[in-house]
Amino acid sequence: xxxxxxxxKELAEIFGILAHADRIRMVEELRLGEKDVSSLxxxxxLETPRVSQHLRLLxxxxxxxxxxxxxxxxxxxxxxxxxxxxxxxxxxxxxRMAGVTKSNIKxxxxxxxxx
Amino acid sequence: xxxxxxxxKELAEIFGILAHADRIRMVEELRLGEKDVSSLxxxxxLETPRVSQHLRLLxxxxxxxxxxxxxxxxxxxxxxxxxxxxxxxxxxxxxRMAGVTKSNIKxxxxxxxxx
DNA sequence: TTATCACATTCACATTTCTGGAGATTCTAG
DNA sequence: CTAGAATCTCCAGAAATGTGAATGTGATAA
Numbered sequence: 671x672x673x674x675x676x677x678x679k680e681l682a683e684i685f686g687i688l689a690h691a692d693r694i695r696m697v698e699e700l701r702l703g704e705k706d707v708s709s710l711x712x713x714x715x716l717e718t719p720r721v722s723q724h725l726r727l728l729x730x731x732x733x734x735x736x737x738x739x740x741x742x743x744x745x746x747x748x749x750x751x752x753x754x755x756x757x758x759x760x761x762x763x764x765x766r767m768a769g770v771t772k773s774n775i776k777x778x779x780x781x782x783x784x785x
Numbered sequence: 786x787x788x789x790x791x792x793x794k795e796l797a798e799i800f801g802i803l804a805h806a807d808r809i810r811m812v813e814e815l816r817l818g819e820k821d822v823s824s825l826x827x828x829x830x831l832e833t834p835r836v837s838q839h840l841r842l843l844x845x846x847x848x849x850x851x852x853x854x855x856x857x858x859x860x861x862x863x864x865x866x867x868x869x870x871x872x873x874x875x876x877x878x879x880x881r882m883a884g885v886t887k888s889n890i891k892x893x894x895x896x897x898x899x900x
Numbered sequence: 901t902t903a904t905c906a907c908a909t910t911c912a913c914a915t916t917t918c919t920g921g922a923g924a925t926t927c928t929a930g
Numbered sequence: 931c932t933a934g935a936a937t938c939t940c941c942a943g944a945a946a947t948g949t950g951a952a953t954g955t956g957a958t959a960a
Contacts, residue, residue, distance in 0.1 A: 708906095723910085763795045763799060773788075774792055840937095
């Protein structure tokens with residue numbers, strides 16, 4: 671198969687994994703460093719099983735890395751730059767403006783850019 | 786709904802639309818300017834109905850813009866920067882290396898970076 | 901050691917969404 | 931009207947989602 675097709679397929683897979691609001695928020699929550707499952711669940715307002723399943727997917731695709739400490743499982747981004755890259759995608763929703771106010775975008779950009 | 790959730794949902798939608806190898810290749814094919822449906826179909830080795838379907842999706846989400854000239858429909862990227870952004874995603878598959886050789890990635894990067 | 905709690909993962913299942921192919925339909929130029 | 935170009939419709943098979951229940955593990959106490 672031509673390299674373009676192979677690579678496009680891989681890219682599509684990455685996009686597919688990030689094609690979920692919960693997982694996007696997880697990537698952004700992990701932008702500054704590791705968090706354990708229950709903190710994530712708490713911050714995102716989700717049940718632990720769901721968070722765990724999302725993490726499994728992210729882990730299987732090497733987007734996050736797990737570190738165990740006692741009974742807690744900490745996760746961090748394999749490549750912290752990914753959070754910024756995802757955030758850059760906001761550039762392309764500003765123009766569609768479909769039900770998304772600019773203020774919402776600004777707010778999110780601000781929140782996910784804080785150190 | 787908190788702005789972060791709203792924005793994450795929108796971002797997820799963009800990612801979802803790009804989560805298809807054909808559509809990624811289309812975005813890259815359009816990086817330098819407009820093309821009509823049959824040229825796209827030809828370049829990508831797909832049937833026109835399928836290309837048209839993909840374009841419909843991209844159009845509905847303002848990722849591409851249509852321009853008609855006679856019986857031909859030309860499409861171009863709403864924001865040409867998107868092609869570069871998508872290409873940047875390659876950064877994150879280089880580390881996974883799951884069945885994708887580095888040479889494939891380099892080749893694709895080269896091809897989709899040509900002017 | 902055993903019992904128990906806390907944290908996390910996995911399983912099973914109903915539901916939803918995505919996909920891709922074939923054919924019908926619309927639209928336009930000549 | 932005719933032919934070519936592109937789009938739309940329909941549907942069965944595949945994949946992703948979400949929820950609750952069940953199962954693992956590590957720490958802690960008796």
